[in-house]
Amino acid sequence: MNLDAMPLTRQVDFVFKQLTDELLNAQAGTVIIQIRNNAVGKYGIRHHPIESRNGQIGQSEQGMTQEQIQAFRQMAIDSIKLKRNWTHGEIMYDFSVRTGTGAWSASILFESNYNMASSMFRYTPKFAQHSFRDAP
DSSP states (O other), rough: GGGGGGGHHHHHHHHHHTTTTHHHHSSSEEEEEEEETEEEEEEEEEOOOOEHHHHHHHOOOOOOOOHHHHHHHHHHHHHGOOOOOSSSEEEEEEEEOOOOTTEEEEEEEEEEOOGGGGGGGOOOOOOOOOHHOOOO
C-alpha cells in the first residue's frame, strides 16, 4: 500500500476499520494516530483502566456498538478537515460509552511536532570552539 498516494482521510478510515474489533470491547479510551509526512505511522488504542472492587475484576460491559463505531469513524474522518499546515504529529480521539444509556461521547486533540534538525537553518556559535581553549 502506497501511503504517499493515499489521502490522510482515507488512511484514517483504514485505521478505524482495523480497530473495529478492539472498539467493540472498549468502554473508554483514546485512539492514537501518529502522523509523519502526512502519512499514518503508528496507531492504536490506549484503553482506560479496568476497574476492580475488593480485588475482583467485574464483568466487563459491552463497548461501542457497530453504529457508534461508524459514527466515531465518520467523526474522525471529518475532523481531518480541521488539521491545518502541519505534517508531523499525533491525533488523539478520546471516547467513552456511558453505561446503561447507550450514549457515547468523543473529543479530538491535534498535536503538531517539529524537529530543529530538519529546519532550514543550523545553529552557528558566535565563537569557534577552539578559541576558548586557546585563551590564557
